[in-house]
Amino acid sequence: MKSGFVSIFGKPSVGKSSLMNTILGTKLSIVSPKQQTTWYNILGVLNKKDAQVCFVDTPGYHKVSKSKLNKYLVDTSLQSLEDIEVVYFVIDQSAYPDAEYEEMIAIVTKLAKPIFLVVNKLDLDTAKRHEMVAAPFVEKLHPTAVFHVSAATGEGVTPLVKATIDAMPVGEPYFDDKTLTSHPIELIVADTVREQLFSRLQDELPYSTAVVTDDISESAKGIRAMVSVYVAKDSQKGMVIGKGGELIATIKDVARKNLVHFLGERVELDLRVKVEKNWNRKLVTMKHFGLVVNKK
Ligand SMILES: Nc1nc2c(ncn2[C@@H]2O[C@H](COP(=O)(O)OP(=O)(O)OP(=O)(O)O)[C@@H](O)[C@H]2O)c(=O)[nH]1
Ligand SMILES: [Mg+2]
DSSP, X not given: OEEEEEEEEESTTSSHHHHHHHHHTSOOSOOOSSSSOOOSOEEEEEEETTEEEEEEEOOOOOOOOSOHHHHHHHHHHXXXXXXXXXXEEEEETTOOOOHHHHHHXXXXXXXXXXXXXXXXXXXXXTTOOHHHHHHHHHHHHOOSEEEEOOTTTOTTHHHHHHHHHHHSOBOOOSSOTTXXXXXXXXXXXXXXXXXXXXXXXXXXXXXGOEEEEEEEEEETTEEEXXXXXXXXXXXXXXXXXXXXXXXXXXXXXXXXXXXXXXXXXXXXXXXXXXXXXXXXXXXXXXXXXXXXXXXX
């Protein structure tokens, strides 16, 4: 038996969550066209006959600004690099090694662990530039191997998974073979709602909304979840609710359907929009929403 951990590291929006979902064959992590969609390190366990690979989907690494949320996201991304066997350094087919990438390359090469350079979004590469895009990263990262993949179509993912299993050390599984994730149901529910906020709200608003599952109960009738959507200003409440409550109704409807699909159970969702003034500027409220890094 082989087993080990893989961090899926990269800038925002390169397709890290999409890639993990494609590898696992299920939509565990939320995905959106906006940057910084993922807010937690999310464990996704792949069980094969003779191997268990524990993937960690991570928030996108970016230059830290003054924002406390940005700092939290970057700290979380860096934390994913501890105690792993392999790093996926994920770029997309439009990447070039800018200053942020130089920082990331220094961080990852210092780990002295096998690096898999994963060039994603191959389906968008109509000009066949992906080898050229990879070249400067290959030179700087000295990766163990390079993979050109499309998380959207699944192209190239099978050889990537095979090489990942080959790179795992011999060892007993970390989780039983029914385990998909250690991410609690409360966070999966909250994230599924947040995914809709990210897909449907504009500008800075997604980064000013936090979602918390206040209560969850399970019965023969299915799952019932009470969820609060917090905004940072009074004026944002109306924007999330929308004209005549239309937007929040759509958010609730789509999130509920996605949860039914993922959990395979009936789901009742109660969504309340609340104002928690400047929550994203206060560490104490961020902590309340689970947005803190527990440093060792
Ligand atoms: N065409 C194409 N689009 C992709 C592919 N992979 C991801 N995307 C799209 O790219 C966008 C970002 O994908 P995510 O998986 O959320 O990216 P991420 O790296 O997890 O982003 P953060 O969580 O914000 O760091 C979404 O609109 C995806 O649908 C791909 O292989 N091909
Ligand atoms: Mg993500």
